[in-house]
Amino acid sequence: MKRILIIDDNGSNLEMLGLIFTSEGFEVKLLPDPQNIESVLRSFSPRVVLMDIVMGRFSGTDVCLWIKKNPDFPLVKVLLMTASNAFKTLSPSETLADGHIDKPFDIHEVFALVDGLLDQNAG
Amino acid sequence: MRNENLTQGAFSFVNGSSEMASLIRMKNWSGSPLGALESWPEMLKSMIATVLASPFPMHICWGKQLFLFYNDAYRPILGSTKHPVAMGNPIGDSFPEVWEQVGPLYQTVLEGQSVRHSDRELILNRNGSPETCYFDFSYSPIIGRGGQVLGVMTYVVETSVRKFAEIEKLKLSKSVYAINEELTTSNEELVQANEELMAVQEHLKQTINQLEESDTSLRLAVEAADFGIWHIHSLSRDFITTPRLRELFGLGHFEKIIIEQAITQIREDFRDYVSTTLENAIYNNGEYDVTYPVIGLNDNKLRWLRAIGRLRADPSGEFSDFTGVVMDVSDIKKDEERKNDFIGMVSHELKTPLTSISAYLQFLEMQISKAGADNLQRPVARVIMQVRKMSKMIEGFLDLARFESAKIQLNREIFDLAGLCTELELEFADQIGTHIIKFSGKESVMVFADRDKIAQVINNLVGNAAKYSPNGSTILMSCVRKKNIAMVSIQDQGIGVEGNEQVKLFERYYRGENNGTIAGFGIGLYLSAEIINRHNGKIWVESEAGNGSTFWFTVPLAN
Structure with missing residues (x-):
């Protein structure tokens, strides 16, 4: 089963992402903030984390760096998304993310990106 | 000696010790028209004795031939050539040069009249060359017992020295008069010049007043606007500033600031841009209207300043003055x-x-x-x-x-602009199905610029070209090197741009007048222009309404 963890503080977007990934056959876990991410990563063990950057008092980029530097989760792929222009100045080498997605996005492009990461994981 | 011994009595009239007495005494007269001395008439002898005895210059001329006898006092008048030959000879023979003038006078006296002349001018040749002389003289007849005229008695004083002095004096006074006249004339001229000078001075005073007034109003305007003023000399790079300018750069009113220091106060992300624009303005007469953030030197305060400058070449052509104003636009900013x-x-x-x-x-x-x-x-x-x-x-x-808000900085790198165009050509083929988009460049053109931003500009220009030209038409891209810049063109076959719109096109929120049906906010070209300006490049359009447009932009080559 393809497991994906989606974190976004905007309820409508979170629900929408849950719907489309579920319909694509993913096992989906939705979180409105990254507060309990560590336990979810351990219990749910997602292959991919799709996460917003600006989430109230939480910063997606900080969480991403935490995951990427944590030796417990070496295989977890992280995709960052934002409606701001952060990616005009942030490069993946700085966030250590496996991909950047600008909102609004084309869902086909997002599927392609996630599939690509899953293939890497499989390989 | 002989005569003295022989005729003692006959010689008594020339017994005196004077030089002329001796001369007469010594001379052998026997062969002369007067004959031997002892045979001379008593009257003649008596007259000669009288003349010789006189301390006043005198002579007598005896007989119709006017034989001349003169005394020692008269002797100087004869000069160096006429004496002693003149003694006893007809006076006419001794004064041929003036005989025409004085001969008739003698004639008059021989006829019984006297002649008196004062300061009579005569040109004598008595020292080897003609000489102007002046004399006071009287000629009077020597009358015999029978009343007949026997000769002429002459009293004469040479007045040349006094006369010359008088002449000199006259000449002098004439020249003094002339000088005086000249002085008078000069004085008149001087008076006139003075009047003119006064008029000029009055005019100057008025001009200075006007200048002061205009200076005052300028200063009031500058103070009211709270402008800082600066002044840069193109050669010495002297940087003259007003206290307000120093204040804007965070310095005290009396602190000194040099141009390099001022540039250092500019926030780093704007420093190169301002410095380049400034140099270009001073040395290439480029435009200078820049807005930049400055961190105050002492107060560390961030101020946004707008500086506008104008270059003024010195009449000598050797240097230029770059002068301008700086205003605090922090609030606006x-x-x-x-x-x-x-x-x-x-x-x-x-x-x-x-x-x-x-x-x-x-x-x-x-x-x-x-x-x-x-x-x-x-x-x-x-x-x-x-x-x-x-x-x-x-x-x-x-x-x-x-x-x-300038949160975005240029990330400049060296890259091949033609390569970028080729890349974009492929992308456009994918994205824009409505038009044929061709890139004609083959040679690489290395530039130093922000690759993403330049791509954004090309994207925008091609996007516009597609928006404003009929479906199925061709859009041509080119990229060439020209001197030290790279030039990119995007040519369409669209509706074109009217001449008066060609500049406005790059203004914020501006949209062409005849494109009511086409979507957009007029941001794309403005942003493109901003990006190109930040690169110190140029962007412009060549177009004719109805005949398509060619958009051009330039960026600096890598070197």
Whole structure:
């Protein structure tokens, strides 16, 4: 089963992402903030984390760096998304993310990106 | 001696010790027309004795032939050539040079009359050359017992010295008069010149007054506007500033500042841009109207300053003065930043629901396709397209806001501009199905610029070209090197741009007048111009309404 963890503080977007990934056959876990991410990563063990950057008092980029530097989760792929222009100045080498997605996005492009990461994981 | 011994009595009239007595005594007269001395008439002898005895210059001329006898006092008048030959000879023989003038006078006296002349001018040749002389003289007849005229008695004083002095005096007074006249004339001229000078002075005074007035109003205007003023000498680079300018750069009123120091106070992300623009303005007469943030030297305060300068060449042509004003635009800038923050925030807030809308629509499209509800496919595709357009507009606003608040810096690198064009040509072939887009460059053109931003400019220009030209037409891209710049052109076969719109086109929010049906906010060209300006490049359009447009831009080559 393809497991994906989606974190976004905007309820409508979170629900929408849950719907489309579920319909694509993913096992989906939705979180409105990254507060309990560590336990979810351990219990749910997602292959991919799709996460917003600006989430109230939480910063997606900080969480991403935490995951990427944590030796417990070496295989977890992280995709960052934002409606701001952060990616005009942030490069993946700085966030250590496996991909950047600008909102609004084309869902086909997002599927392609996630599939690509899953293939890497499989390989 | 002989005569003395022989005729003692006969010689008594020349017994005196005078030089002339001796001369007469010594001379042998026997062969002369007068005959031997002892035979001379008593009257003659008596007259000679009288003359010789006189201390006053005198002579007598005896007989019709006017034989001359003179005394020692007269002797100097004869000069060096006439004496002693003249003694006892007819006077006419001794004074041939003046005989024409004085001969008739003697004649008159021989006829019984006297002659008296004062300061009579005669040109004598008595020292080897003609000489102007003046004499006071009287000629009077020597009358015999019978009343007959026996000769002429002459009293004469030479007055040459006095006369010459008089002449000199006259000449002098004449020349004094002339000088005086000249002086008078000069004085008149001087008076006139003085009057003119006074008029000029009056005029000058008025001019100075006007100048002072205009200076005062300028100073008042500058003070009222709170402008700082500076002045740069193109050769010495002397930087003259007003206290207000130093204050704007965070210095005390009396602290010194040099141009390099002022540039150092400019915030780093703007420093190169301002410095380059400044140098270009001073040495290439480039335009200088820049707005930049400055961190105060002492107060560490951030101020946004706008500086406008004008170059003025010295009449000598050897150097130029670069003068300008600086004003504090922090408040304006803060307002602008607030506005840009607002635009940025609004755009972000709009994009969030748009993300949901767009994703749901795509999901819907997929479900419709699966369900085979063909009649719904077209409307959903339309909605998706409209949402995409909306996203692009919002993206444009965000770009603008970001650019204006200068949060984005140029990330310059060396890259092949022609290579970028080739890359974009392929992308356009994918994205823009409505037009034929061709890139004609083959040679690489290495530039030093922000690759992404330049790509954004080309994207925008090609996007515009597609927007404003008929479907199926061709859009040509070129990239060439010219001297030290790279030039890129994008040529379309579209509706073209009227001459008066060609400059306005690059202004913010400006849209062409005849494109009411075409979407957009007039941000793209403004942003493109901003990006190219930040690169110290130029952007412009060549176009004729109805005949298509060619947009050009330049960026510096890598070197």
